[in-house]
Amino acid sequence: MLVGTFQRKVPTICWFRRCPGGDAVFEPLIAIENVSKRFPGVQALKNVNFSCSKGTIHGLVGENGAGKSTLIKVISGVYHSDEGRILYKGQRVHFHSPSDAIKNGIRVVYQEFGLVPFLSIAENIFLGNFPGKGLFFSKREMYKHTEAIMQSLGFDKSPDTLVADLSVGEQQFVEIMKALVQKANLLILDEPTAALLPNEVEKLFTIIRDLKNKGVTVIFVSHRLPEILEICDIVTIMKDGEIVGTFETSSLTEEDIVNLMVGRTVEVTFPKRLTEMKRKRELLMEVKRFVPASTGKPVSFQLFEGEILGFYGLEGQGQRTVMRSLFALESVLSGEIRLRSESVRIKTPHDAIRYGLIYTPASRKEEGLALILSVYENIAMPILIRQKANLVRNRELLKVCRRIISEFNIKVSNLNQRVLNLSGGNQQKVVIGKWFSEYPRVLLLDEPTRGIDVGSKIEIYKILRELSNQGIGIIVFSSDLIEMIGICDRILTFYENEITGEIRWQDFTEEIIMAYATGTHSNKFSA
Ligand SMILES: Nc1ncnc2c1ncn2[C@@H]1O[C@H](COP(=O)(O)OP(=O)(O)OP(=O)(O)O)[C@@H](O)[C@H]1O
Ligand SMILES: [Mg+2]
Structure with missing residues (x-):
């Protein structure tokens, strides 16, 4: 034994x-x-x-x-x-x-990516290990190998695509390919699936089982x-x-x-939804024929007070682009946003914050955190942006900071610890927690629980449900479909940058959501 x-x-x-x-x-x-x-x-x-x-x-x-x-x-x-x-x-x-x-023969896929954004997929995979002899490496061979390994993973991109242009999930695959390109006796994968969708996880598992069979x-x-x-x-x-x-x-x-x-003993359950009867269903945000520049496709949808609305799609199907464009992180061609029937113009993220919108990004290192600053400085930053810095008293900031650390169960040795030195999941908790110094009207969450442990995930689900019970509207995308089914009240599916399905929670099943998200079904209106 x-x-x-x-x-x-x-x-x-x-x-x-x-x-x-x-x-x-x-x-x-x-x-x-x-x-x-x-x-x-x-x-x-x-x-x-x-x-x-x-x-x-x-x-x-x-x-x-x-x-x-x-x-x-x-x-x-x-x-x-x-x-x-x-x-x-x-x-x-x-x-x-x-x-x-x-x-x-020990290869590792680390939790934090070590990719060079302005090199291509192929160059990243072979960095430090270019095929060929001496100084004369063979570019052709490098592309050939990369193409072969990409094909085996069903990764549909050109090997010379810059890593900077890939989504977090795709970057994760480049990390995995980097580890697979050389033979290993021991392959260590530190949260390889944290940003992968169910179909991608299956592909990875096939590879892992295959490696196991090879010893x-x-x-x-x-x-x-x-x-x-x-x-x-x-x-x-x-x-x-x-x-x-x-x-x-x-x-x-x-x-x-x-x-x-x-x-x-911890009960692994999702918090209960309020019944429709009890909840006021007032319209909170209405988005009409909204066209992100990068997709050129219009989307229209409504978000109700106290609703947790899921945007679900496979990688690159537009769900993220819409969220980022609503927060003015990406440019928009046309469309209308109404907040409580008032038409609003959101030109910059600063405008979005003023209107009570909050966005938490999936890529915590690039967009979510100032890594070399302390936990305290990271959490205090949104408060200082919102208000005039000299009007905020240090003592109050400290109080807010301590509350967030305790609410989100962030493990820090002290408030001055650099975020860089926190564990991956604790960094993610800072990404989300820092926005909770004040309650917003609309929350846009991209992969909010990526890398977060189960106990803390349950706490975060509770916080989201409590916020929604107070009337805040939440739009969320998570690659974990079970989580989406557990926390959302309604899901809009995205396929090829358009909304293809609208499913109420009573009708949620993995099969139905995936059918809409892969374009095999559609019950949705043109925008
Ligand atoms: N370079 C570092 N400097 C200081 N403290 C560190 C450093 N790396 C890790 N730690 C601390 O060591 C502890 C263990 O961290 P570690 O990253 O191993 O956790 P983990 O189990 O991988 O967590 P997670 O699930 O969040 O990734 C944490 O308290 C973390 O803050
Ligand atoms: Mg870790």
Whole structure:
């Protein structure tokens, strides 16, 4: 027996290189022994023991800030541990840098992208590893390889497209292709699906299963627990820098994993919707024949007070463009926006904020955060933009900042910690939380829970539902369709930049939404 069986409420904590009372029955490909790693103000890993055997898919889960990415970075030579040792193929190893680990067949897709925006897809994939001899690399070969791998992933773009022109989901695929282009014994994926749509996740899973069959070991980090249960053979749960336990995935349910992650019983449910009868259905925003310049296609829709309206579409189908154009981040050819029957002209994001609109972007690093500034400065920024800076008292700002940190459960060592040093999910919580210093009229949310742990997601769903109950209108796009079904009151589907379907929550099913989102059905009006 490799790992212990999970017994409800009394987990057997067992990751062991040797099974109890026996000789070693499996040779792990990689074993981490008693590893600790400290950053200023936080013990990110505490005496961690973790191992993976050849040809298994090994899930790694834990709340935001639990230490998953740090563990991966210690394995792959980004960080050096303070204590402990790493055995790889039975030998003690010291990887001094990521390239050292790559030479040894360890490839990693990191949670934060390391792509160069102004290079092409092909150049990014082969960066540091151009095919050809010496200085003479073969551009033709590079494109040929890139095309082949893109085809296998069904990635429909030209290899010379600039990465800057790709969406977050597409960039994620470039990261994955970068890791796949060279042979690996150990492939580590740190939240590879956080920005992927269901069809893309399936493609990735096919590749992962194929690699497993070829004997590759995969470490898979995700906050989407159904994915962990679907793809992983074994799962290790971390909490506060420690290993809680390692289990066969088939012995656990989603609830078991959540309870182990959080350390208490948590109900994994979406907050209840108000019944139609109780809710006032006043029109909050009306958008008429609104034409974003980049698509040239008109869209029209209404948003009611207290409604959570989903915009759902596959990558690049216009749902994001409409949101970004409403917030004046992209130019608009024509159209009308009415807020409570008053016609408004939104020329800049500043105008949008003045009218009570808020937009939270999917790409937290590029648009959502000032990474080198502190948590406090990031949260205070929207307040300072809205009001005259000298009218805001520091004490009040601090109070608001503390409230947001507690409401969104953001794990920080102190308010002055740089956002750059927060874990991925905690950065995302700052992206959303910083706008909640004041209540808006309309919220536009692009992938609000990307990379956020399950417990905190449930908190965010509650906050969104509470806001909607107060009459705020919310427009949301999430690549996680189950989440969309759970939180939205109505969904508009997008296909080829047009609205193809309108579905009320009573009628939500994955099949129906996907049918409209892939253009096989349409019940919608021309704009
Ligand atoms: N370079 C760094 N400097 C300072 N603190 C850091 C650094 N990297 C990580 N930390 C801290 O170490 C802890 C563990 O972070 P880590 O990124 O490993 O979490 P995680 O489990 O990957 O979380 P998430 O699910 O949000 O990605 C966090 O408290 C984080 O703030
Ligand atoms: Mg992480």
